[in-house]
Amino acid sequence: MFSNNVKRLLVRHTKCSIRTTSVRCLSTAEDVTSLSKSTTNFKGDYDVIIAGGGMVGCSLACALAKDSLLSNLKVLLLEGSPNKSFQLKPEYSNRVVALNQNTKALMSSLDVWRHVEAMRLQPVRHMQVWDACSDVMIAFNSEELLDDDVAYIVENDVMLHAINKELSTAKNDNIQIVYDAKIAGYQLPKQEDLKPKSSVQMANGDTYSCKLLIGADGANSAVRKAMGVQYLSWSYEQMGVVATLNLSEECENTTAWQRWLPTGPVAILPLDSKRSSLVWSTWQDDAKELLKLPEDQFVDALNDALWKQYPRNTGIETVTSWTSSWLKRVGLPDGTARQLPPSISNVVPNSRAAFPLGFGHSTRYIGPGVALIGDAAHRVHPLAGQGVNLGFGDVKDLTHLLSEAMYSGLEITHPDWMGKYESVRQRHNVPTQLMIEMLHRIYTVDLMPVVLARSVGLQITNALQPLKKMIMSHATT
Ligand SMILES: Cc1cc2nc3c(=O)[nH]c(=O)nc-3n(C[C@H](O)[C@H](O)[C@H](O)COP(=O)(O)OP(=O)(O)OC[C@H]3O[C@@H](n4cnc5c(N)ncnc54)[C@H](O)[C@@H]3O)c2cc1C
Structure with a gap:
C-alpha cells in the first residue's frame, strides 16, 4: 500500500499533464520530496x-497494465527526462525506427498500434540491398x-x-510514473x-523499494552496472547520420533502400510519397x-553515395556474371x-x-x-x-513468462521464470546480434576474396526464395 504522503501526492498530481487518465504521474522526484519531507525519505x-x-x-509498463494476471501489481516507472507534451507536427522527426511484424502484433495486442495508425506510419513493401x-x-x-x-x-x-497514450487510458491505478527522476544508485x-x-x-x-527491478535504461544502463554482470561491448567508431529527405519525384515510396559502401551502409527509408528518412552509417x-557540409553539398554527397560507380575488379565481375x-x-x-x-532533391533544414x-x-x-x-x-548496429x-x-516474452509464473502461484522474482526469460531471449x-555483426564485418572490407565471396553468397541467397523466407521470418519474430 502507498504511504499517506504518496497518496496525497497522487491527489495533487491529478493536475499533471496526464491528469485525465488513471495512470498516476508524479511529475518530478523533487515534488515527492517536498510533500513528504515531514516524515521519511522512503517513498513506497x-x-x-x-x-x-x-x-x-514504457511498453513493458503498458503490457503489465493490460495483462489480467499482472494488472494488480504495483508498478513504478522512473524516467530521467521531463514529461514533454507531444504534438504531431507536419514535418517528420529525424529519428525513426523500422518496426517488424512481431512488433506490430505486440503493439496491436496492447491497443497501441491504432494510435500509431491514427498518427502516421509508412509501410515497407519492398527492400533492396546492394x-x-x-x-x-x-x-x-x-x-x-x-x-x-x-x-x-x-x-x-x-x-x-x-x-x-494507451498506458494512460489503461485504467490501471497501480501504475505510477515519475518523470525527471534522477536516480543516484541501486541496492x-x-x-x-x-x-x-x-x-x-x-x-x-528519496528511496523506493521493489521486489522486481527492471533495467530498461538503455545502452549505458546503470541497473546493469549495479548487477555487476559481464558486458561485452565495443564502439564501431562510426556514427549514424540521420536526416529527413525530400525526393526529386513523388512516387508510391514503399521501398526501403540500402547500399553497402566500404565505409558502411547508407539507408533510405520511406516516410510518405515525397519524403524519406536517412540512416547513413x-x-x-x-x-x-x-553534418558540417552546406545542405546542397550534403545532398550531392548522398546522391554520390547512392549512385557512384566504385572501381570494379574484373575477376569479381566475371564470377558474378557467370553466377548470374x-x-x-x-x-x-x-x-x-x-x-x-x-x-x-534536398535535405529538410536542421534535420541532420x-x-x-x-x-x-x-x-x-x-x-x-x-x-x-x-x-x-x-x-x-542499426544496419x-x-x-x-x-x-x-x-x-513480450517477459510479460508472458511472468504471467504464467503468477498463474502457477510463483513469486514474481522466482528464479524459474526469470531463468526462462533469460534463456528464451538470449x-x-x-x-x-551475431548475424548483424557478421554482416557489418564482411561489408566494411573491400578485399577481393571477401567481396567475391559475399557477392556470390548474396546472388545465391537472392535466388533462393525459401532461404529469403527464413531470413525474413527470423527478422520479423
Ligand atoms: C541511428 C539509429 C537508427 C536506428 N534504427 C532502428 C530501426 O530502424 N529499428 C530498430 O528496431 N531499432 C533502431 N535503432 C535502435 C533503437 O533506437 C534502440 O534499440 C531503442 O531506442 C532502444 O530503446 P530502449 O527503450 O531500450 O532504450 P533507450 O531508447 O535508450 O531508452 C532508455 C530510457 O531510459 C532513460 N534513462 C536512462 N538512464 C536513466 C536513469 N538513470 N534514470 C532514469 N531514466 C533513465 C532514458 O531517459 C531513456 O528514456 C536505431 C538506433 C540508432 C542510433
Whole structure:
C-alpha cells in the first residue's frame, strides 16, 4: 500500500499533464520530496520498478497494465527526462525506427498500434540491398515472402506517444510514473536472499523499494552496472547520420533502400510519397564532416553515395556474371531485374544529426530480483533495423513468462521464470546480434576474396526464395 504522503501526492498530481487518465504521474522526484519531507525519505514499496521510460520501458509498463494476471501489481516507472507534451507536427522527426511484424502484433495486442495508425506510419513493401563494390543485390518483396508488409517506418516520438497514450487510458491505478527522476544508485539483493528486494536511491534522497527491478535504461544502463554482470561491448567508431529527405519525384515510396559502401551502409527509408528518412552509417570523422557540409553539398554527397560507380575488379565481375547466367539457366532469379533508388532533391533544414554506434551484449539478463530489457541488455548496429524490435520481443516474452509464473502461484522474482526469460531471449537475441555483426564485418572490407565471396553468397541467397523466407521470418519474430 502507498504511504499517506504518496497518496496525497497522487491527489495533487491529478493536475499533471496526464491528469485525465488513471495512470498516476508524479511529475518530478523533487515534488515527492517536498510533500513528504515531514516524515521519511522512503517513498513506497512496489512490486515492480521499471528504470527507464524509453520505448521499451514504457511498453513493458503498458503490457503489465493490460495483462489480467499482472494488472494488480504495483508498478513504478522512473524516467530521467521531463514529461514533454507531444504534438504531431507536419514535418517528420529525424529519428525513426523500422518496426517488424512481431512488433506490430505486440503493439496491436496492447491497443497501441491504432494510435500509431491514427498518427502516421509508412509501410515497407519492398527492400533492396546492394553492394557498391559489385552491384550484386538482394530484394525482398512482401507479397512473395510474407502475407503482410515487410516493415513499418515510424518516428520514435510517435511510437513513444502511442504507447504512453494507451498506458494512460489503461485504467490501471497501480501504475505510477515519475518523470525527471534522477536516480543516484541501486541496492540490489544478494543471491542468498529468499525474498529479494531492491532499493532505488534518488539524487534528492528519496528511496523506493521493489521486489522486481527492471533495467530498461538503455545502452549505458546503470541497473546493469549495479548487477555487476559481464558486458561485452565495443564502439564501431562510426556514427549514424540521420536526416529527413525530400525526393526529386513523388512516387508510391514503399521501398526501403540500402547500399553497402566500404565505409558502411547508407539507408533510405520511406516516410510518405515525397519524403524519406536517412540512416547513413560512416566513420566518426566523415559523419562530423557530413553534418558540417552546406545542405546542397550534403545532398550531392548522398546522391554520390547512392549512385557512384566504385572501381570494379574484373575477376569479381566475371564470377558474378557467370553466377548470374548460371542462375538464369536453372530458372532461378538472376538478380538483374532491379528498381532504381530515388534521387534526393534536398535535405529538410536542421534535420541532420548523428548518433554513435556500438555493440553490446550483457552475458546475464537477470540477477536475483532484477531483469534487463531492451538496449540495457543488447545493443546492435542499426544496419538491419533490429534494435528496438529485439527490445519489444523482450517485453513480450517477459510479460508472458511472468504471467504464467503468477498463474502457477510463483513469486514474481522466482528464479524459474526469470531463468526462462533469460534463456528464451538470449536464444533469439544473441544469434541476431551475431548475424548483424557478421554482416557489418564482411561489408566494411573491400578485399577481393571477401567481396567475391559475399557477392556470390548474396546472388545465391537472392535466388533462393525459401532461404529469403527464413531470413525474413527470423527478422520479423
Ligand atoms: C541511428 C539509429 C537508427 C536506428 N534504427 C532502428 C530501426 O530502424 N529499428 C530498430 O528496431 N531499432 C533502431 N535503432 C535502435 C533503437 O533506437 C534502440 O534499440 C531503442 O531506442 C532502444 O530503446 P530502449 O527503450 O531500450 O532504450 P533507450 O531508447 O535508450 O531508452 C532508455 C530510457 O531510459 C532513460 N534513462 C536512462 N538512464 C536513466 C536513469 N538513470 N534514470 C532514469 N531514466 C533513465 C532514458 O531517459 C531513456 O528514456 C536505431 C538506433 C540508432 C542510433
